[in-house]
Amino acid sequence: MDIEFLSGSARFRDRAKIRIIGSKKDVELAEKAVKAIPGIDTMAEPEARLKIQEVMDNQSLKADILFDGNGVTSLTRIIRNLNQIIEHGTLYDRNRPRLIPIGSMLRMPSVGDCILSDYFYEFLHLDCGSIAHYNKQGWVCEYPTLDDLKAFFKKNEYGKRVLDDIPEWKTDAKRIVVAIEAKLFPFESYMKKKQKVILNEQKINP
DSSP states (O other): OEEEOOOOOOOOOOOOEEEEEEHHHHHHHHHHHHHHTTTTTTTTTTHHHHHHHHHHHHTTTSSSEEETTTTOOOHHHHHHHHHHHHHHHHOOOOSSOEEEEHHHHHEEEEEESSOHHHHHHHHHHHHHHHOOOOHHHHHHHHHHHHHHHHOOOOOTTTTSSSHSOOOOTHHHHHHHHHHHHHHOOOHHHHHHHHHHHHHHHHHOOO
């Protein structure tokens, strides 16, 4: 099932469409939840994406929700899978990923059971500055360990920190990457928060 209705402004238009895709039951639940967001029919994209994300996670919505043609991503689903990766220390299970030669030139990725979920993989190559690497197994072959994942978030395939590479309007993705960094780099994240608190206190009590 697939439905659309109008919301507030996006980058290139005054009124953008919210599109919901999934089974009839999932779409109906998501439509009811999204339309219940106060002011959603006039809300600008950056705020709307955060509000929709919160509803998706709070109500465990299964339908895909797009704002102005771009999907809104669940924070809960990404962090749940990241916790599994952190626990194992790798993005795969059992067998180390490898490349299987096919003929004299072509090599195809092969890997054991992936811990990296399809959902997280889509987020990585659609929002975080990475090519698809053929498929999820290919991505895991390129970044098999937790240390590889950390290095990627510090410098993606375009040479940028992932958080800095995400456009400002894509607020749901930025929120996710901030949460990912807090998990991957807990000490650095703690120091940044502490510094921010100190700066705020200095502004209040100069």
